[in-house]
Amino acid sequence: MTSVIKYYEGIDSVAVIGNYLPRQCGIATFTTDLVEGLSAEAPDIKCWAAAMNDKPEGYPYPEKVRFEINQNKLTDYSVASQFLNISQTDIVCLQHEYALFGGPAGSHLLKLLGDLRMPVVTTLHTILKDPAPEYRDIMCKLSELSDKLVVMSRKAADFLKDIYAVP
Incomplete structure (x- = not known):
């Protein structure tokens, strides 16, 4: 198997934004596994997480979590973008x-992404088939602010193209 480190020459640090264990949800498990997998495959790359908190006190995160964002506090998104930059x-x-x-339809995220000065690869875990206008708007803006999009299925890619007009 070819190491990802060869594919990503010149990348020294990767930050993953999402929920993180011990927060209990599927995205937390996915994010934790992604960070741990990248760290194991490419130990010379610093791979760490910025964890989303759904409660003010947060969670007892491991050292891989270097930053926490209160998901309902807009100012945390600005501070997070500054920290990442x-x-x-x-x-x-x-x-x-x-x-x-x-924020409405998760709109606080747009503040963070709009202020970043590095490429963003976004994994879309849910793509709504019949979105309300505010959700459609957020998805379209998110796709514009992302350098690459990752989806979980061919059907999801078709939804992006057909429903959201994302090429």
Whole structure:
């Protein structure tokens, strides 16, 4: 198997934004496994997480979580983008599910993404087939602010193209 480190020459630091264990949800498990897997495959790359909190006190996170964002506090998104920009992060991998982010339809996330100065790869865990206008708007803006999109199925890719007009 070819190491991902060869594919990603020049990348020294990857930040993954999403829920993180011990928060109990599928995205937390996915994000934790992604960070641990990247760290194991490419130990020379600093891979860490910015965890989304759904409660003010947060969670007892492991050391891989270097930043916490209160999902309902818009100012946390600005501080997070500043932290990511000064931390010499080469790429951000965002785990997206509407309910993870505060604001109408998860709109707080757009503040963070709009202020970042590095590429963003967004994994879309849910793509709505018949979205309300505000959800459609958020998905379209999210796709514009992301350098790459990752989906879980061919059907999801078709939804992006046919429903949201994402090429």
